[in-house]
Amino acid sequence: MNSIGPNKQQYSSAINNKIGSLPLLPSVVSQLLVLSPDDDDFLDQVYHLARQDPTFSIRLVQYAAKTCKSSQMAEKFSLKHAIARLGSRQIASIVASLSLMDSFEPRNQSDRNLWVHSVQVAVIAKKLVEVMPDLHLESEIIYLGALLHDIGRFFIFQAVPEGPSRIDENRWSTPAALLDAEMKTCGIDHVRVGADACVHWEIPKAITDIVANHHNYNLPTDALDERLLRLRVDIIQIADFYSVYLMNQPVMVPDEIEQEEGYEEKQIEILATELAEVILSTGSVLPEKYRSIIPRTLIVQRKNILVETGKILDALGLQE
Ligand SMILES: [Fe+2]
Ligand SMILES: [Fe+2]
Incomplete structure (x- = not known):
């Protein structure tokens, strides 16, 4: 019989508990993940969703500013600028990275x-x-x-x-x-x-x-x-x-x-x-x-x- 020692059992239940206790992704994030970047109004949809979650908006703007080369430009970032600069292809991945960071800060x-x-x-x-x-x-x-x-x-x-x-x-x-x-x-x-x-x-x-x-x-x-x-x-x-x-x-x-x-x-x-x-x-x-x-x-x-x-x-x- 394949017996699981006490440590293994403790470990596997700790892991399962960790999954069970994770907060669900903020609804804005899960809605963003299923949007299609090929839709014509994709960036507008992102803008409207992001506006509903101020914390998320701020982080998106900070992220865009950090990836911007000129610091002068970075100061002028608004949510709309940030979304346009990051572009549709990057938004979903940034959303996922930011959400992942919330749960798994190193x-x-x-x-x-x-x-x-x-x-x-x-x-x-x-x-x-x-x-x-x-x-x-x-x-x-x-x-x-x-x-x-x-x-x-x-x-x-x-x-x-x-x-x-x-x-x-x-x-x-x-x-x-x-x-x-x-x-x-x-x-x-x-x-x-x-x-x-x-x-x-x-x-x-x-x-x-x-x-x-x-x-x-x-x-x-x-x-x-x-x-x-x-x-x-x-x-x-x-x-x-x-x-x-x-x-x-x-x-x-x-x-x-x-x-x-x-x-x-x-x-x-x-x-x-x-x-x-x-x-x-x-x-x-x-x-x-x-x-x-x-x-x-x-x-x-x-x-x-x-x-x-x-x-x-x-x-x-x-x-x-
Ligand atoms: Fe792997
Ligand atoms: Fe791997």
């Missing part, structure tokens, strides 16, 4: 690393969508799915403060090993916790499905909607992999090495081999033609990814 380095990882996966996933336009993936769904993919880990970290170190005692190095370590320590894994949290928060189904399947490599692909989910999950899995890959690389590569002839091509080749082994060989439905574009994009965009991630973390007040 308290230590593990929390902070998880924030960096979540924002980074979202930035990488958005870049991947941009270089594969004929797949017609909706970048805002991918971005939100990516931002929230490890939300279950936020819960585990908060409900079980010693959780990260207990889980790491199992020395995991692959997603499957991480899920296993979480099961051993907490009796539940972050995929299940994340999916439950999305349901509790009434997050749109397309995003919840991504969270619930982000470590699934055996998704069915017969029906059209199954194929679409598989494609979305493909992007998240590649972005997730690359974010971990980046964290294990030196942040600054000396100029003389970077400018060496063939350096970039070599990096692309190494990444392509690893990606093919870890992800692209495991049930991905990404068209063959993208398999060389993906590693190239990720290596060429490396610096932009780090800069964009930094800007978002800064606007959220998460930069040290």
Whole structure:
């Protein structure tokens, strides 16, 4: 019989309690998340909804001002300016980031690393969508799915403060090993916790499905909607992999090495081999033609990814 020790039981009930005690997303936020950025009056709808929630309005304006380059311009921001400046594509992701911040303000380095990882996966996933336009993936769904993919880990970290170190005692190095370590320590894994949290928060189904399947490599692909989910999950899995890959690389590569002839091509080749082994060989439905574009994009965009991630973390007040 699979017995759960007292610690596991305590941990899993602490995690479930944490989900149960979370406030629902403010109604303005849940209404914003289901708006379609393609609607002609999307920005007007955002404006009217945001006006109903003064705290949210203020934070939106602050966020827009922080991402604005000129401080003179930043002073003049009104809610309308802020919304126009952020633009329809960014609004939903900012809304989600701000709401997430309310529940998971980082308290230590593990929390902070998880924030960096979540924002980074979202930035990488958005870049991947941009270089594969004929797949017609909706970048805002991918971005939100990516931002929230490890939300279950936020819960585990908060409900079980010693959780990260207990889980790491199992020395995991692959997603499957991480899920296993979480099961051993907490009796539940972050995929299940994340999916439950999305349901509790009434997050749109397309995003919840991504969270619930982000470590699934055996998704069915017969029906059209199954194929679409598989494609979305493909992007998240590649972005997730690359974010971990980046964290294990030196942040600054000396100029003389970077400018060496063939350096970039070599990096692309190494990444392509690893990606093919870890992800692209495991049930991905990404068209063959993208398999060389993906590693190239990720290596060429490396610096932009780090800069964009930094800007978002800064606007959220998460930069040290
Ligand atoms: Fe995960
Ligand atoms: Fe992840």
